[in-house]
Amino acid sequence: GMFSIVDNLRKELSVWLKQHDLEPAGPPFLRYHIIDMAGMMHIEVGIPVVTALPGDERVSPGVLPAGRYASLVYVGHGLTGNKALLGWGQANDIVWDRWDDERGDAFRARCETYLTDPKVQPLKTKWEIEVAIKLADS
Numbered sequence: 001g002m003f004s005i006v007d008n009l010r011k012e013l014s015v016w017l018k019q020h021d022l023e024p025a026g027p028p029f030l031r032y033h034i035i036d037m038a039g040m041m042h043i044e045v046g047i048p049v050v051t052a053l054p055g056d057e058r059v060s061p062g063v064l065p066a067g068r069y070a071s072l073v074y075v076g077h078g079l080t081g082n083k084a085l086l087g088w089g090q091a092n093d094i095v096w097d098r099w100d101d102e103r104g105d106a107f108r109a110r111c112e113t114y115l116t117d118p119k120v121q122p123l124k125t126k127w128e129i130e131v132a133i134k135l136a137d138s
Contacts, residue, residue, distance in 0.1 A: 016059050029114065
């Protein structure tokens with residue numbers, strides 16, 4: 001499934017950082033560009049660094065957009081955490097920085113940051129994960 005692909009990409013990116021003598025400046029994250037729960041997702045796997053390198057055919061530097069974000073930290077199934085944040089946003093008239101795309105729901109910045117080290121806690125259902133969604137600028 002998608003998460004075995006994400007795990008492999010995260011490992012590949014960690015190896016790439018080591019090969020280029022870069023230390024992570026924070027925990028790895030998953031950025032959702034386009035979400036289609038029934039189809040393909042457009043995602044990006046990232047690890048923050050202090051100094052970006054040019055990249056290559058597999059890895060490219062990027063920057064999360066500045067602005068205000070709403071976020072929460074959850075443990076367990078990702079769908080539950082995301083639904084909680086989206087529900088809170090709806091209940092509080094929050095406008096997300098998102099738009100409809102022919103491929104699904106597009107977001108300027110919607111990320112899940114993996115706060116738990118998988119070497120310390122291998123069970124994903126026990127990981128602490130922060131979900132953050134950029135708010136639309138007023």
